[in-house]
Amino acid sequence: MTQHLTSNAVLLESVSCTFGTPTKTVKAVDNVSLEIKEGEFFSLLGPSGSGKTTCLRLIGGFERPSSGSIRLFGTDASRLPPFLRELNTVFQDYALFPHMTVAENVAYALMVRGVNKTERTKRALEMLESVKLGGFGSRRPAQLSGGQRQRVALARALVNRPRILLLDEPLGALDLKLREEMQIELKALQRELGITFIYVTHDQGEALSMSDRVAVFNHGKIEQLDAPKVLYDAPKTEFVARFVGSANILDGALIGQAGLFALRPENIQVMPLQSASKLQGELIDIHFLGAQTRLEVQVGSTRIAALQSGETPLQRGQQVSLIWQDSHLRQLEVRA
């Protein structure tokens, strides 16, 4: 962690959010409690429909909690409209105002607060300069590429120096290379500004590489909230084990233990058949991935994947042994 974290930027206490028609209701967020520290890079990770975006929208004030309370910097904000909250949002579709120039977009937050024109234009142009879009101020959003629009949205959200920045899948619409560049830039920006970033994504790689802590969402609830390394090394549930990285889920009966276990593919060694092995099976598929090779082994009715560096001397159809260290085996909570 880069700095001393003192107070809570965001505190959610037993927050639920229900949507629905008279005939059918959906609990988008179900009794979620979490605290986000000041200056933290915090990610909400989950598949679509898991409640992560609704959770962000609750913090931003675009949805109201059906129950529970939301505190921002210690004060209750559950019923506060967005324009009274000390935070800004980078929207998934960027939400740039099409009838304004790029500079007018960036200056909007200053304009509605009555900052005079000279001052706000100066600050908007500085902000554009800092996201490497100096000289684009007089263009319209429609004349920019996706990556440029994303930067404008970022500049617009940061121009009023918010204490919290919410980012709703901001890189989702960009191609892979640009996305990786922006991940590094966003992380650097957050360190430089020292403000709280709350980041929604369905991309586990993105969440792991950028965040101080990650909350994994599923069915409106938090499955696990931990630092990225802990999430990866010690997933608590089958869902987390499968969603964060890939994992083999083993029934304890297979290895002579009780319960359910997760084992990462890179922690399994596949060897020619030998007596000291934990499990034996048939090598049914070999995928060459470049730096690594992925081996699929059929053990009874279970298919187990293993990752090895480099190529393998083994042949498809061969009987093989699987070997791992017990410290890599993670027992999972079994949920009803």
Add this chain to the structure above:
Amino acid sequence: MTGVIQRFSSLLHGRPWLALLLLLIPPLLWMGIIYIGSLLNLLIYSFYSLDDFTGQVKYEPTLSTLQQLFTSSSNVDIVQRTVFMSIAVTVACAVIAFPIAYFMAFHTKGNSKAFWILLVLLPLWSSYLVRVYAWKLLLAKEGIISWFFDTLGIRFVLDWILTLPVIGGFSLSSSYLGMFLVFVYVWLPYMILPIQASLERVPKSLLQASSDLGAKPNQTFWKILLPLTVPGIAAGSIFTFSLTLGDYIIPGVVGAPGFFIGQMVYTQQGTAGNIPLAAAFSLVPIVIIGLYLAFAKKLGAFDAL
């Protein structure tokens, strides 16, 4: 037979312009010859004049007919009266339609949206004439509106309104105020629907972004929502404005005496047989709408299209 069809479709294949041309020939003929052609023919008539002595059209180019629009004070009155009424009706329609369109665009969906659109369109299912004559009864001295004011014991308010100059009169049905009410009622759907369509196209995230950036609701309305719906308002106002400019039924049924442009065109080309003057009058709405469009474009009303 199939051979012919196949040869025809392979002829079209790879020649999209040919298919387009075949599809466009009927509408092009319609628009070009029957519509624009006859319109131009009509307008040419405004450069002819009527021989006062024989009552026949003199086919010699002259500006004298068009001059009558400006020189005869009764003609000037007619143009002024019609234009002022059109402006008033358009402004009132826009003000009334916007909240309704806003409600439909942002607070209804699926079946409830269909229901509201149906409610807006429902009046158009019955004859325009029936509705106008119905309004004559509603607005009459003994009509339901007077009765309503009587029942509430505020008859004096209605009487006071009717004593006002210009808009007042003997009863609502014989005043410009009454005519204004009927115009607003009849053209309102033509304003609601374009505004609703343009509101639907405004992404909700823009309004949320505005609020997120600290704009109070009234700022979001004036800075974001209204500028983005100007094309819809412009489209609706072209409908209400031009429909009022050209209407000749409502001014004849409801309201104070005094001709409107539409009635003038109707009378001049019919009983009076003065087609050149009728053509000159029908030029007025075209010119005004043209100026209005140029003005709206200059203000940037269509930039967001």
